[in-house]
Amino acid sequence: MWWRDGVIYQIYPRSFQDANGDGVGDLAGITSRLPYLADIGVAAIWISPIYPSPMADFGYDVADHAAVDPLFGTLADFDALVTAAHDLGLKVILDFVPNHTSERHPWFLEALNSPQSSTRDWYIFRDPAPDGGPPNNWLSEFGGSAWARDPVSGQYYYHAFLPEQPDLNWRNPAVVGAMHDVMRFWFKRGVDGLRIDALLHVMKDAAFPDNPPDPDFREGMNPYRRLLPLYSCDTAEVHGVIAGMRRVAEEFPDRLLIGEAYLPFDRLAAYYGREGGGVHLPFNFALIQAPWTARALDDLIARYEASLPEGAWPNWVLSNHDRPRIAGRVGPDQARVAAMLLLTLRGTPTLYYGDEIGMAQVEVPPERVMDPWEKRVPGLGLGRDGARTPMQWDGGPFAGFSTVEPWLPLADDFTEVNVQVEKAGPFSMLTLTRSLLALRRSRAALARGSYRSLGAQGGLLAYLRETEGERLLVALNLGGDPLALALPDGGPKGEVLLSTFCDREGEAVNGALALRANEGVVVALG
Template identity: 70%
Template sequence: MDAQNETGANRAPASWWQTGVIYQIYPRSFQDGTGDGIGDLPGILSRLDYLADLGIDAIWVSPIFPSPMADFGYDVSDYVGIDPLFGTVEDFDRLVTAVHGRGMKLLLDLVPNHTSDQHVWFRQARASRDNPKRDWYIWRDPAPDGGPPNNWLSEFGGSAWTLDAASGQYYYHAFLDRQPDLNWRNPQVVAAIHEVMRTWMRRGVDGFRVDVIWHLMKDAEFRDNPENPAFAAGMNPYARLLPQRTTDLSEVQDVIAGLRAVVDEFPERLLIGEIYLPVERLVAYYGAELKGVHLPFNFALLDTAWNARALDRLITTYEAALPPGGWPNWVLGNHDRPRIATRVGPDQARVAAMLLLTLRGTPTLYYGDEIGMANVPIPPERIQDPYEKNVPGLGLGRDGVRTPMQWDDSPFAGFSDVEPWLPVAADFSEVNVAAQRGNGHSMLTFVRRLIALRRAHPALLVGDYRALAAQGDLLLYVRTLEGAERVLVALNVGPDPLVATLPGTVGEVLLSTFCDRQDERISGEIALRANEGVIVGVAAGAVLPE
């Protein structure tokens, strides 16, 4: 289906993932249901009504598989089980049933690039050079000087090669040395991961977010990566080289087409790819004839300068780069990057939410952003993140965006009855769900109303996007569903009031970031307060500028 080009009454029903809002849960930090200070499946189950009330359509849960937790679940030791830390397979089945019973979908994190070094596959692979599982991973002889085979670097610091003393060969790991990379050139690996996917979809899983999907293929000749001429002191050491031989190889598209074919064996399933690439490369991951991932995660909002002109250029560039029929998507935060409220400030966080939920495409909301949670400073003695431990002093640690969800003002923010695995924010007694739920002007109330408004207006769900001419801190665009409706969005991405001049009567305000101005008639101009955005239902016959 080409949802972009179908219009009005002739438009076929869009897929659930095109009209839905996805909500990411970092399971260790959402809700502790067993009293050990770590979030789990029973905890998620207990909070499903909150998510349904918020208006969420799909829940994406970060890894819950058995793991030694060297990288908190992204080092998988069994792809088809549930780590006891999070619960049981029976807990998972109950969660699937409960999610579906509330009309929502459930997505899992698939980590196919690497396993834990404790996975039975790797234990067999390192047992001897002639073990049948040896070629399931990437092994190379030492360089002539006895060092690593080439200059490839780990994203988590240092060489990407670790010597296995027993066999005298190095194995490759794009991340921790406890996360050896699988060899996706081996058809047995391909078949094994495909069967993992089928196993979970048979249990009712509605799709996958695929971790570091652009890493899956590496140069078959193991050539060095070139030096990065832009590298400078103080940058992440990984940036010293350009990863041309280790990421984004053209061959990865065939691998992804195989993943998509498996997903397509089951009706209405979704495949998302984690891909940190520029827009012009990102869109290649829709694949030939749109047989790649349904949604290559678009992280551009995480790095774009927060000003109206930069945002306008980004949106226009992205829309133009999409292949015919490619469905857009937008992300403001995740478990790896600074929270939006910290990045742009609490006032602009509301504007950011309005942007996320009114742009064309599928939005993904990170847990806690709906109440304005910010990065939490982590005392040195409580740092958990291996990234921060391996590459200290550069502000790369991710613990501060993974802190416990703030539910109420009770001890430990209602997340747990005991000290959580990470500290709660100092402001949890004010910034929490219970405090905001009854406040008609709170961030939570605003986001709930915003999602409801999005659902109520087809133009916001599946309508076209058109940028309108604007200057300075004003970002102005219209969502149009031919023959149905038009919705105007005006965002003040700045700290001073401004006025948007428009010809004649436009319509009525549907929602303001301040949760007021409802039904205010707009004619000739829109006066925006500092850090304000408004959504306006455009009257029939009203003329909008180009």
């Protein structure tokens, strides 16, 4: 299975490469940069939504699930991208948005015609509460009530996100059939996998009871957390929906399903499904949310490994389009250590575009904010624009991303932090990332080996990756002071394969390993 061995690279298409000079990235731009991605050594690209959309939520409000928005190009451009990627040995994963559509989707426009329209039951319409208000107290992820009133019928429709994103009714067999056909449409075009958006939300409790208050909620938190979403997401029935999607994927050889699910480990494990009937990889976002300490990370990894069902394959994510970049969370020095962590843990890593060069989280001025979440719930740091800024290819005008002002501002440091500069730098973040990716490809212990913690002490996190005949030690200094680690099992000899400073390859290690501040190393043990 290709996805067990390789690294997935996430592309936010608006921000990767603009080929037509309109300030927004597109499919032709992605295609032009595929040689770079093949060269650094990733196995697959995951492309966030490219569907026709009014862009209320930048593509996650889908108006047609089986087409390409002209902003990004055409279906022919997409087919050319898939062909070029496959020619370079790259797999292509596409975002699949089954929970909701755009309010401008033909299905929803028809549903609004009348309560008797042919697609009315494709969505979730409910009568008002006795007081005329929303049917229950469910909240939108993006702020406020999750119910919007249809002024014509007086009923309310449900939207887990924006009012412009009405939720589909997956209890209706016609919806199930239509969305399964969407999956088949893209698989037939050569797509190697689908990343399923908002998977937790697809099934709701049919009785629509009120959600209970969250006793841990405090003012200043995301207002969505006022309630525990017991009945509006992560219901038991979602697993039947996933099993149906898995059956569709298995109509095609070697296809991958990834599920977006922000959940504790004990609940996340269920998304692998019984007897392989779930998604192949329920996304594990724990590193995004974890305290950056050796003890916390050691405990997190152990709990995740212990939670996995038999035969399940782990996965790890450091950054994505919805959360602040890793360099913004831990700083540029620790971002190098974090890269080594991500790319040496057991399982499939997902690398977010720009993290391979250490792109920063950008402070977007209020007048340039684009994210609807930030606009609806301002002042709480929920905005996602800062993690979606244009890829920094070179130090020229607009960082080589476009020939015009991009849709989001560039980072102030783009003249120093960019692909062109870092390609030539023997100690750069890009050099480190390429070396880590090469090490994963050449060392079976990193690609498929077991994981064994050596514990955490102070700022030191250490673990072994082992296969028969190969033992690799990974030691990470998560602090700003030098540390020393005694080698395991009485101190066998070893050799440094890679340091996050890119300057110790081949160094002999005998009995103990010295780590500089903010340094990680991989050592082959004799």
